[in-house]
Amino acid sequence: MIKQLVILAGGQGTRLKQVTGDLPKPMAPIGGIPVLEHQVRNAARYGFEEVVFLTSYRSEVIENHFGDGSRWNVKFRYFLDESPLGTAGATFAAMGQLDEQFLLLYGDVMHDVDLRHFAEFHCARQDAAATLFVHPNDHPQDSDLLEMRDDARITCFHGYPHAPASWYRNVVNAGLYALTRQALVSYAGTREKLDFCKDVFPCMVADGRSLYGYSSREYIKDMGTPERLATVNAHYEQGRIQGLNRANxxxxxxxxxxxxxxxxxxxxxxxxxxxxxxxxxxxxxxxxxxxxxxxxxxxxxxxxxxxxxxxxxxxxxxxxxxxxxxxxxxxxxxxxxxxxxxxxxxxxxxxxxxxxxxxxxxxxxxxxxxxxxxxxxxxxxxxxxxxxxxxxxxxxxxxxxxxxxxxxxxxxxxxxxxxxxxxxxxxxxxxxxxxxx
Ligand SMILES: [Zn+2]
Incomplete structure (x- = not known):
């Protein structure tokens, strides 16, 4: 059973500056509450015992807000990455703190996902090196897309930009993964800066590792620009985010x-x-x-x-x-x-x-x-x-x-x-x- 959630909370939020000043991106508010706190609440709701924050920009703001996690009855740990290592690089740097299986979530996505069900999907597949939460989005033409078989196994990644007339299906990685540590370690340090979707996952598929896509209609959306932040706030007020949880x-x-x-x-x-x-x-x-x-x-x-x-x-x-x-x-x-x-x-x-x-x-x-x-x-x-x-x-x-x-x-x-x-x-x-x- 997976008990640990790792959150990539290092984002600066440069594009949000006009709205949120110099707050770190994961602290941008949705319904008056930081995105990161929504994530923490959801982790607590689904019984996760530990959250590891991988921080970088203004780590002290995050640490002061969240403390040791006792408010949510969850144990918090912080891991500061001073140099920008990329999504996978930052995770590899913290590997010593991570469980054999863990969930990883991008700190700039608002979600209401049944994390327990997602984790169980990963654990039920014994060969699974990684499971990616996937869904269609409203801009596949400028997104990284992936291909899956009927049994949910991922066969191919197509990074943006796409060749003309390639017409890939609208299947997009949403920024939530279940990962198996042992399957990842051999990819650490292959480059100075490593991104999961651009570097690590395509290599794993090429090496014959089993990566799976977990398709869901649950809400998960990044809020890294003022327009997206406004849209996500509107969806929150309408109850659309909560309403799409798979329990409903x-x-x-x-x-x-x-x-x-x-x-x-x-x-x-x-x-x-x-x-x-x-x-x-x-x-x-x-x-x-x-x-x-x-x-x-x-x-x-x-x-x-x-x-x-x-x-x-x-x-x-x-x-x-x-x-x-x-x-x-x-x-x-x-x-x-x-x-x-x-x-x-x-x-x-x-x-x-x-x-x-x-x-x-x-x-x-x-x-x-x-x-x-x-x-x-x-x-x-x-x-x-x-x-x-x-x-x-x-x-x-x-x-x-x-x-x-x-x-x-x-x-x-x-x-x-x-x-x-x-x-x-x-x-x-x-x-x-x-x-x-
Ligand atoms: Zn038929």
Missing amino acids: PVPAIFLDRDGTLIRHVPFLARAEQVELLAGAALAVRRIHDASYLAVLVTNQPVIARGECSVRELERIHGRMEQLLATEAHTYLDAIYYCPHHPDSGFDGEVPELKIACDCRKPNTGMIRKAAQDLNIDLKRSFMIGDSMRDWKAAIHAGLHPIFVNSGQEDGYSFDDIPAEKVFADLHTAVSHLFPII
Whole structure:
């Protein structure tokens, strides 16, 4: 069981100077309380016994504020790093103080994460050298991105800047890790200044070490600029940060892909064919502003038919995510797809995917999986789609169904659907659900 939380608390906060004066960055206030204190409170709440602060700039301000930790019933230790060693360099310098397994958190991120659940995920994987908390953010185009397999193992890091048309998925390291000391030590001292994401983790993956990504919809966001600090403060006042803790069920808007979010192209099989429908990105943003998750559930029989590889499908989804971010600074909380198709006997098909599955809409496998992964309250949730398959999947799963008439699929009618449930497109439907007051 992991009992120790290490916090990288050395940040100066140069970009925050106009708001916080010469306070160290982790002391910037959210709801009147320093970010670092929110972190400490959360560590205490989840039963961590020790917090190690790796300090640098104005360490005395932090030490005077927190003392020995008895106020929170947690033991505090301070480790002063006078020279800037980088995130991993500072951690290696303090290695003598660290347990065999520990959590590490960047001091400039506001979060409300179930740290115990995260730590257990790491401990449950005996080969895990490191586990990274990962999530989509609203600016993947200028973030370091990573790739994971279905079993959550990290296969690749893509540092910013990204090559044109690379279209990586929106999977971003959030600044919270679970680390195994023994797996790290051989990387100490390889350079004077070492960063986890730029130097250490990519080397570990290249060396065949097991790194895992822990995907979560919980809130974790850095507040290193005046704009971000203002945004995080607003989210705190709205209760959005606390509300997203995994213990709390949240409502979601389930979205169909082709004809709902992106333009319908028959048998879409290349990333270059992706085009967001007008207003769709703004609609996704409005879903988040209303404190709902946005979850994509899409049938992709092109995989079973052998017309599109899983790798190309990931590029398609990566491009869609990048377009959402550039158009409206928004993202999808998760994407689920069904690669199956029930009818077999065609040239080029993938026989093992030609099955009657329980995930292909109107079945509810994807919706139920999402509800379990993300703790979604289905009774308060909606499904928006442009086909009867979406409509029926919604009813079967106990969601409120909504029909959009923006798809171009032929061969079905929606005469049976009540007119008040039919909207011209996603933006109109979402504007109806969440009117701007
Ligand atoms: Zn399926």
